[in-house]
Amino acid sequence: MPDRQRLILTAGANSTGYAAQSWRLAKGGPLAFADPAHYLAVTRIAHAGCLDAVFFSDHPALWANPAERPLHSFDPLVLAASLTAKIPDIGVEITASTSFSPPYELARRVLTLDHLSHGRVILNLVSSFNPAIAANYGDAPLPPRDERYRQAHEFAALLKTLFNSWDLCRPADPQRSVWDPSHAQAIDHRGEFFSVRGPLNVPRREDGGPILAQAGGSNAGMELAAAHGEIIYTAQLTLEGARRFGDQIRRRAVSLGRAPDAIRIVPGLVPILGRTRAQALERHHAITNVDGEEALLARFAHEIGIEPSDLDPDAPLSEAVFPSSDDQQRPVGFTQALAELARLERVTARQFVRRVEGGHRVVLGTADEVTADIVHWWESGAVDGFNIQVPVLPDDLTEFVEEVVPRLQDRGLFPRHYDGQSLRRRFNLTSPETTAITRLDRSA
Amino acid sequence: MPDRQRLILTAGANSTGYAAQSWRLAKGGPLAFADPAHYLAVTRIAHAGCLDAVFFSDHPALWANPAERPLHSFDPLVLAASLTAKIPDIGVEITASTSFSPPYELARRVLTLDHLSHGRVILNLVSSFNPAIAANYGDAPLPPRDERYRQAHEFAALLKTLFNSWDLCRPADPQRSVWDPSHAQAIDHRGEFFSVRGPLNVPRREDGGPILAQAGGSNAGMELAAAHGEIIYTAQLTLEGARRFGDQIRRRAVSLGRAPDAIRIVPGLVPILGRTRAQALERHHAITNVDGEEALLARFAHEIGIEPSDLDPDAPLSEAVFPSSDDQQRPVGFTQALAELARLERVTARQFVRRVEGGHRVVLGTADEVTADIVHWWESGAVDGFNIQVPVLPDDLTEFVEEVVPRLQDRGLFPRHYDGQSLRRRFNLTSPETTAITRLDRSA
Numbered sequence: 034m035p036d037r038q039r040l041i042l043t044a045g046a047n048s049t050g051y052a053a054q055s056w057r058l059a060k061g062g063p064l065a066f067a068d069p070a071h072y073l074a075v076t077r078i079a080h081a082g083c084l085d086a087v088f089f090s091d092h093p094a095l096w097a098n099p100a101e102r103p104l105h106s107f108d109p110l111v112l113a114a115s116l117t118a119k120i121p122d123i124g125v126e127i128t129a130s131t132s133f134s135p136p137y138e139l140a141r142r143v144l145t146l147d148h149l150s151h152g153r154v155i156l157n158l159v160s161s162f163n164p165a166i167a168a169n170y171g172d173a174p175l176p177p178r179d180e181r182y183r184q185a186h187e188f189a190a191l192l193k194t195l196f197n198s199w200d201l202c203r204p205a206d207p208q209r210s211v212w213d214p215s216h217a218q219a220i221d222h223r224g225e226f227f228s229v230r231g232p233l234n235v236p237r238r239e240d241g242g243p244i245l246a247q248a249g250g251s252n253a254g255m256e257l258a259a260a261h262g263e264i265i266y267t268a269q270l271t272l273e274g275a276r277r278f279g280d281q282i283r284r285r286a287v288s289l290g291r292a293p294d295a296i297r298i299v300p301g302l303v304p305i306l307g308r309t310r311a312q313a314l315e316r317h318h319a320i321t322n323v324d325g326e327e328a329l330l331a332r333f334a335h336e337i338g339i340e341p342s343d344l345d346p347d348a349p350l351s352e353a354v355f356p357s358s359d360d361q362q363r364p365v366g367f368t369q370a371l372a373e374l375a376r377l378e379r380v381t382a383r384q385f386v387r388r389v390e391g392g393h394r395v396v397l398g399t400a401d402e403v404t405a406d407i408v409h410w411w412e413s414g415a416v417d418g419f420n421i422q423v424p425v426l427p428d429d430l431t432e433f434v435e436e437v438v439p440r441l442q443d444r445g446l447f448p449r450h451y452d453g454q455s456l457r458r459r460f461n462l463t464s465p466e467t468t469a470i471t472r473l474d475r476s477a
Numbered sequence: 478m479p480d481r482q483r484l485i486l487t488a489g490a491n492s493t494g495y496a497a498q499s500w501r502l503a504k505g506g507p508l509a510f511a512d513p514a515h516y517l518a519v520t521r522i523a524h525a526g527c528l529d530a531v532f533f534s535d536h537p538a539l540w541a542n543p544a545e546r547p548l549h550s551f552d553p554l555v556l557a558a559s560l561t562a563k564i565p566d567i568g569v570e571i572t573a574s575t576s577f578s579p580p581y582e583l584a585r586r587v588l589t590l591d592h593l594s595h596g597r598v599i600l601n602l603v604s605s606f607n608p609a610i611a612a613n614y615g616d617a618p619l620p621p622r623d624e625r626y627r628q629a630h631e632f633a634a635l636l637k638t639l640f641n642s643w644d645l646c647r648p649a650d651p652q653r654s655v656w657d658p659s660h661a662q663a664i665d666h667r668g669e670f671f672s673v674r675g676p677l678n679v680p681r682r683e684d685g686g687p688i689l690a691q692a693g694g695s696n697a698g699m700e701l702a703a704a705h706g707e708i709i710y711t712a713q714l715t716l717e718g719a720r721r722f723g724d725q726i727r728r729r730a731v732s733l734g735r736a737p738d739a740i741r742i743v744p745g746l747v748p749i750l751g752r753t754r755a756q757a758l759e760r761h762h763a764i765t766n767v768d769g770e771e772a773l774l775a776r777f778a779h780e781i782g783i784e785p786s787d788l789d790p791d792a793p794l795s796e797a798v799f800p801s802s803d804d805q806q807r808p809v810g811f812t813q814a815l816a817e818l819a820r821l822e823r824v825t826a827r828q829f830v831r832r833v834e835g836g837h838r839v840v841l842g843t844a845d846e847v848t849a850d851i852v853h854w855w856e857s858g859a860v861d862g863f864n865i866q867v868p869v870l871p872d873d874l875t876e877f878v879e880e881v882v883p884r885l886q887d888r889g890l891f892p893r894h895y896d897g898q899s900l901r902r903r904f905n906l907t908s909p910e911t912t913a914i915t916r917l918d919r920s921a
Contacts, residue, residue, distance in 0.1 A: 056655045063655045067645060067680050069593045093581060095643065095661055095678040099654035106678050108582075108589040114555045115593045118562035133579055137537060137613040138552075145552040149513045149559045168674035169581040172667075199539065201511060210543035211500045211507045217539055223616075230612035234539040234550050236511050 038461055040411055040446050041264070041299055041418025042438075043126060044079045044430055046072065046087035051303060051391060052424035053101040054322040060428055066103050069115070075427045076116045079123055082434030083448055085456065086124030086155055088266075088420055089113065093130070094165040110142055117150035122451035126155035126246060126264075131188035132181060133161065133170040137229050140195035144235045147243045152455025155264055156192075157246040158257075160185045162363070178359055182253035187224045189245060189261040194220050196242040198232035240457050250366015251359055259285035262296065263462050266420055268367050269300040270374040270394045276415035297417040297460065301393035304403050304423060306432050313397045317387070320424035329386040349379040367392035393422055400436035407437070408444060482905055484855055484890050485708070485743055485862025486882075487570060488523045488874055490516065490531035495747060495835060496868035497545040498766040504872055510547050513559070519871045520560045523567055526878030527892055530568030530599055530900065532710075532864055533557065537574070538609040554586055561594035566895035570599035570690060570708075575632035576625060577605065577614040581673050584639035588679045591687045596899025599708055600636075601690040602701075604629045606807070622803055626697035631668045633689060633705040638664050640686040642676035684901050694810015695803055703729035706740065707906050710864055712811050713744040714818040714838045720859035741861035741904065745837035748847050748865060750876050757841045761831070764868035773830040793823040811836035837866055844880035851881070852888060 045051055048066040049059035056063040065071040076087050089109035096104060113125035125146075129139055147154040160181040161167065167175045175181070200216040220231035247262030249255065258265045259282050269275035279298040286296055305320070307313030314326075323329050331341040337354050352375040357368035371389065374380055380388060388395055396406045410416050423429035441447040452459060489495055492510040493503035500507040509515040523531050533553035540548060557569035569590075573583055591598040604625040605611065611619045619625070643661040648654040664675035691706030693699065702709045703726050713719035723742040731737055749764070751757030758770075767773050775785040781798050796819040801812035815833065818824055824832060832839055840850045854860050867873035885891040896903060 063651070064645065067592065069595075093585065093678065095676055097658065097661065099648060099656050099658045102655055103678065106680070107592065108586045108679075111554065111558045111586050111589040112593065114558035115562040115590075118559040134582065135577055135579075135614050138578065141537065142552045142555050145555040146559075148511065148551065149555065151513075165674070168672075170579050170673075172672040201508065204543060207507070211546055212543050214541065214543045217541060228612075228616040229614075230609070232539055234537065234547065235552075236550070 037414070038294065038297070038417060039448070040441070041297055041460065042082075042084050042441075042447065043086040043088045043124075043299065043418070043420045044075075044084050044433075045090070045301075045420060045422040046075050046079070046426065047090055048104050048106065048426070049102045050320075050424050050426040050429065051393075051422040052320040053391070055320065055425040056102040057322060058320065058425045058428070059102075063102075065426075066106050071426070072107075072112060072116060073119060075430060076120050076123060078427050078430050078434055080120050082430075082438040083442075083451060084123060084421075084434070084438075085418075085459065086126045086153075087116070088126040088155075088157075089128060090157070091128035091130070091159070092163065092166065093133075094163065094169050110146060113154070114146050114149065117146070117153055122153075122453075124153040124155060124456040125150070126157055128157040128159055130161045130166070131158050131185040132175070133166070136188055136191045136227055137195065137231070137233065140192050140233055141235055143192075143243050144196055144233065144238070147238055148235065152238060152240055152457055154243040155246050155456065156243045157248060157264075157266065158185060158189055158192075158261070159248060160254075160257075178251065178253055182249075182257055184226045185257050186260060187226050189257065191222055191224070191227055191229060192245075193261070194222065195229070195231060195233040197237045199234070199236045201236035240455050241463065244457055244460070244462055248364075248366070250364060250369055253359070254366065255282060255285065258282055258296075259291075260289055264297050264299055264460075267298065267300050268364075268370045268392050268394070269416070270370045270389060271377045272410060272413055272415055273377055274370060274373040275300055275410070276413070279415055295462065297462070298415070299418045299420050300416055301422050302407070302419040303390050303393050303395045304421060304429070304433055304437065305395055305397040306400060306403060306429070306436060308399065310398050310402070313399065314387075316424075317395075317397060320429075321390070326383070326386070330382055333382055333386050344382055346383040347381050349381055350375040350385060352376040364392070390424070391422075400440060404437050404440040404444075407441065408446065411446060481858075482738065482741070482861060483892070484885070485741055485904065486526075486528050486885075486891065487530040487532045487568075487743065487862070487864045488519075488528050488877075489534070489745075489864060489866040490519050490523070490870065491534055492548050492550065492870070493546045494764075494868050494870040494873065495837075495866040496764040497548075497835070499764065499869040500546040501766060502764065502869045502872070503546075507546075509870075510550050515870070516551075516556060516560060517563060519874060520564050520567060522871050522874050522878055524564050526874075526882040527886075527895060528567060528865075528878070528882075529862075529903070530570045530597075531560070532570040532601075533572060534601070535572035535574070535603070536607065536610065537577075538607065538613050554590060557598070558590050558593065561590070561597055566597075566897075568597040568599060568900040569594070570601055572601040572603055574605045574610070575602050575629040576619070577610070580632055580635045580671055581639065581675075581677070584636050584677055585679055587636075587687050588640055588677065588682070591682055592679065596682060596684055596901055598687040599690050599900065600687045601692060601708075601710065602629060602633055602636075602705070603692060604698075604701075622695065622697055626693075626701055628670045629701050630704060631670050633701065635666055635668070635671055635673060637689070637705070638666065639673070639675060639677040641681045643678070643680045645680035684899050685907065688901055688904070688906055692808075692810070694808060694813055696809075697803070698810065699726060699729065702726055702740075703735075704733055708741050708743055708904075711742065711744050712808075712814040712836050712838070713860070714814045714833060715821045716854060716857055716859055717821050718814065718817040719744055719854070720857070723859055739906065741906070742859070743862045743864050744860055745866050746851070746863040747834050747837050747839045748867060748873070748877055748881065749839055749841040750844060750847060750873070750880060752843065754842050754846070757843065758831075760868075761839075761841060764873075765834070770827070770830070774826055777826055777830050788826055790827040791825050793825055794819040794829060796820040808836070834868070835866075844884060848881050848884040848888075851885065852890065855890065
């Protein structure tokens with residue numbers, strides 16, 4: 034292992050896979066997204082590859098397009114509780130919204146799971162931007178982005194306080210009490226959005242509790258990541274963009290008093306593998322359910338709102354094709370990464386359609402090529418790992434674990450065994466801000 | 478097995494046991510309440526006894542009396558997800574409040590667990606009555622009881638609609654879609670307390686989904702039980718009171734159009750066992766941490782607010798000692814049961830202190846005596862089972878499972894094996910109102 038922090042590999046584990054039409058190819062059949070055994074199989078494969086965690090994104094509303102697999106169905110935290118009970122070692126990354134959950138409840142559920150799994154929880158905090166979600170939680174429209182992010186900041190800080198609000202230590206007189214009341218006191222939080230008396234009724238975990246992840250690419254999202262994120266998920270389509278993004282986050286984090294090594298940058302990566310490059314190209318068509326490259330180009334033209342016949346597939350794309358604004362309803366980070374790819378690498382549409390799926394970076398080729406790409410990005414120092422978003426579950430994850438992981442292990446870049454530690458210790462995320470306990474002193 | 482529905486036995490599994498000072502005696506030590514292995518051990522014992530479910534009551538606030546075991550710590554649903562993943566067959570009963578959880582979220586979590594556990598979930602809906610809970614969820618004071626119960630009614634009805642809002646069936650054209658969109662439609666609920674568009678993003682379970690339990694003993698609580706409860710938990714200290722309670726609930730349920738056999742009456746029972754009656758009396762002192770019967774009487778005098786020296790332990794108690802009102806902050810059902818015990822059986826204080834602990838009925842004696850009591854109540858037809866609240870976990874549950882359960886099995890009253898079915902089928906709770914799907918027709 035090199036001297037710097039180790040390579041992190043997590044695996045997207047939602048539904049039948051990252052590809053919208055993966056239901057057509059999934060070994061468990063089109064309804065595998067609602068089959069507990071499917072998630073168990075996926076997590077066992079990830080465990081066989083020593084992956085750090087399975088990652089469940091979330092969206093608490095039915096995506097009502099029956100031509101696509103339902104990406105979000107089972108509650109991620111409940112599913113993760115079941116998976117960690119059945120499978121050792123591997124972590125779980127669960128997504129929750131700061132917009133609708135009562136913070137006391139979410140803190141309690143997440144810390145409970147961290148206790149039950151002995152420190153294997155990453156909590157990915159998101160701010161909901163979809164009106165279809167809001168409509169499942171009441172009548173009120175979604176607040177504007179800046180208000181949602183103010184709420185997310187307050188929520189994240191509150192969670193950390195709650196995680197550490199009851200330090201379970203032996204009482205002075207063990208004949209009279211179970212625990213020492215001076216270490217469980219009200220937090221009396223009164224903020225712009227939340228009032229919580231506390232303390233949490235779940236005791237803190239010694240190593241600092243759940244790891245906080247963040248994935249927002251907008252300006253407000255990056256502020257949140259810098260303030261509270263430890264794992265930062267991000268869509269990065271170019272190495273230069275990834276480096277710039279990481280530098281920016283770390284600089285902001287440091288300006289807020291955090292240590293630069295308290296942050297791990299983990300972009301998404303969509304591997305499309307074949308024994309030959311030609312096979313990988315064919316697999317690309319199969320997983321996207323299109324009839325060859327011309328169909329991929331037509332799909333792209335449709336997405337950017339022009340007639341396929343008006344698209345010159347071999348001319349460099351203008352970044353103006355991908356306008357973004359902080360007011361938009363979909364994640365800003367995705368749109369910005371697309372514009373950056375056009376600007377920095379002057380790709381053509383023909384190249385573009387092989388470089389991006391669903392917003393994340395595609396790496397298409399043989400296992401050696403995919404491995405080389407991972408090694409290249411890792412050795413550049415721009416990233417700390419990858420969230421592997423395989424197109425079809427479980428088969429493409431099996432292939433990644435059998436073909437790519439051993440190549441990374443052979444290079445000494447990735448461990449062959451779990452080390453038995455909590456995820457926080459495994460990632461060496463034990464910076465002062467996560468281990469310090471606010472000792473509450475009654476006399477203070 | 479007799480012709481009527483089978484005897485139901487569930488076991489309270491919170492913390493180190495039902496006795497407030499059980500932390501002193503718990504095999505796992507005083508901090509076992511925060512040890513995942515403790516709950517696993519408890520549930521394994523319950524499973525060895527073929528019990529129907531482990532029951533987790535809940536209270537999302539730290540009960541800040543360090544002389545008593547923290548009764549509620551880990552989130553019950555997350556804990557239940559872990560336990561059902563590790564232990565087959567046995568059901569889990571989890572408690573959730575209708576006062577603070579967003580209904581969409583709770584429906585999703587509970588239905589997810591019902592899928593993951595293959596139909597082993599009972600959801601005990603409670604209306605929060607403690608201001609310490611409310612203070613963890615905001616600034617607003619608790620609404621009055623009738624408003625809280627109107628909200629609980631709306632919540633329960635909404636949950637059932639959400640549980641059945643997406644009927645996952647194969648699409649008409651399996652080349653074009655994963656599922657049939659005509660079976661997943663908005664529920665567009667707009668009530669006094671909640672607005673939810675729906676549908677839920679978790680598909681319905683074929684057998685009707687989670688069983689709903691209810692435990693309110695107030696007038697409003699009984700209305701809720703009659704309208705939505707399938708398992709009714711209750712504090713009943715006399716057989717006559719239990720019969721009257723069951724008749725009342727069933728009569729109200731029938732007047733609402735439900736079948737009388739859609740209801741199971743399951744009172745709490747606190748077994749205090751010894752190889753002799755003298756040993757059981759000693760155990761009673763140990764688990765309550767009192768120094769003999771005089772101390773029990775002094776504790777009782779303190780509870781009813783008189784000087785111990787003013788209490789005649791051998792005079793019949795007046796029911797006026799236990800006044801209740803629908804406005805009180807603690808559960809009305811407990812207070813009413815105490816008054817009923819005084820009125821119907823004219824017990825003395827000396828008898829009283831051996832008949833009740835923490836609001837539930839104590840049955841103290843040898844395994845033969847405890848078995849005989851269970852058989853007597855069951856054969857009277859007044860109840861459908863018991864929720865066994867053992868004083869100290871896991872030891873007292875081991876004793877119950879090893880000494881009492883086999884005696885019930887020998888009489889043919891309780892099964893020796895699980896039958897592999899969902900809890901709903903096991904309890905034969907498949908009345909029309911739980912199995913009917915509202916077929917949503919686009920043309921309607």
